[in-house]
Amino acid sequence: MKFLAGFMTFLVALLHIGIMLLEMFFWNHPVGQKIFSMTAEVAKSSEILAMNQGLYNGFLGFGLLWALISGNQSLKVFLLICIIIAGIFGGLTAKISILYVQALPGFITLLLVLKAKRRQAGEARLFS
Secondary structure, three states: OOHHHHHHHHHHHHHHHHHHHHHHHHHOHHHHHHHHHOOHHHHOOOOHHHHHHHHHHHHHHHHHHHHHHHHOOOHHHHHHHHHHHHHHHHHOOOOOOOHHHHHHHHHHHHHHHHHHHHHHHHHHHHHO
């Protein structure tokens, strides 16, 4: 369970780093325009906002990597909750697919992290 929780945390972190790269560097590029279903005019007029969004996604992704490397479970839980909330908000206000691309993987990962944490706490009680 611990391995699966860590692996999913890693994948969610990579997802957010990938979103950061798209929003910060490829928003006003044919690749970004296709992925985000935008015209060149919309991409150009919203480029600075997208860079800001990308920065926040980078914070989430690199924060999860930091939590994973340091073993800080509380940080992992906090960041996954932030990702879920952002995904729900984005799904309700921008594009429904954000629920499935961002919120759902975050939610599944949060459940795995909490289950692994609970299992580890139970094992610790057995051996004390």
